[in-house]
Amino acid sequence: MSEPNLLGGLIGGALISVAASILMLLNGRIAGVSGILGGVFWAISGVERFWRVAFVIGLVGGAAIYSFAAGGLKIELAASNLILLMAGFLVGMGTRLGSGCTSGHGVCGLARRSPRSLAATATFMLFGALTVFVMRHVSF
């Protein structure tokens, strides 16, 4: 377990807000990753699909650029492949049903003071913490 990365956190948070502001000011869109990813597959038209594909390519590209500059990405997996499969499935279902994730509700929605986003963010934070508590501190 490494020390908290508070400076990296603040810099990262600032970059995320610049990204969200660019997408809003120029394209008039919310930077919600789950919705953008959904639109890559289920967009109603080509135009709607293209910018979302570009955003997702950028997302992977931005991490690749960082990886190149920093000499790799540190990814410590928290679970087995089977658990990750279940987790991914729940994240996909939940974000589509709940119309958003950490970026759409947690950053953009809260920034717009949306009551739906506040309710969603409080709910996924609570259930995330409960899940980790059960996984880490409850012995079966």
Add this chain to the structure above:
Amino acid sequence: MLCVTALMAGVLFGFGLSISEMINPARVIGFLDVAGRWDPTLAFVMGGALAITGPAFALILRRPRPWLADKFILPTRRDIDRPLILGAALFGIGWGLGGFCPGPALAALASGSPAVFLFVLAMVGGQWLAGRFTP
């Protein structure tokens, strides 16, 4: 042009998720683990992002329209309904299990890890299934 700006936004977003280590599930789980050695990094990422995005959106949304499009496309609903809460709860459980939410999971594909690829594949599958039940 919309694609170029979306690409730029994506790059900044992915770089931000990487420098803040949000693409590392151990960091995210450390934040969610309030009963263990709590790691506040994620709070700094979200807090930092909100502190800037809040005022920035307020300024931007005062404009009649965005620079490159006809209008701002924003969610208009304000009611809190069951799918919202149920969805957020399911998402939270998956988030706690894997330590990945959609943005970091996609960005982490850059690592080439097969486990991340598996997670993303399952995530798209979950979105597909939920789409079958919701209009």
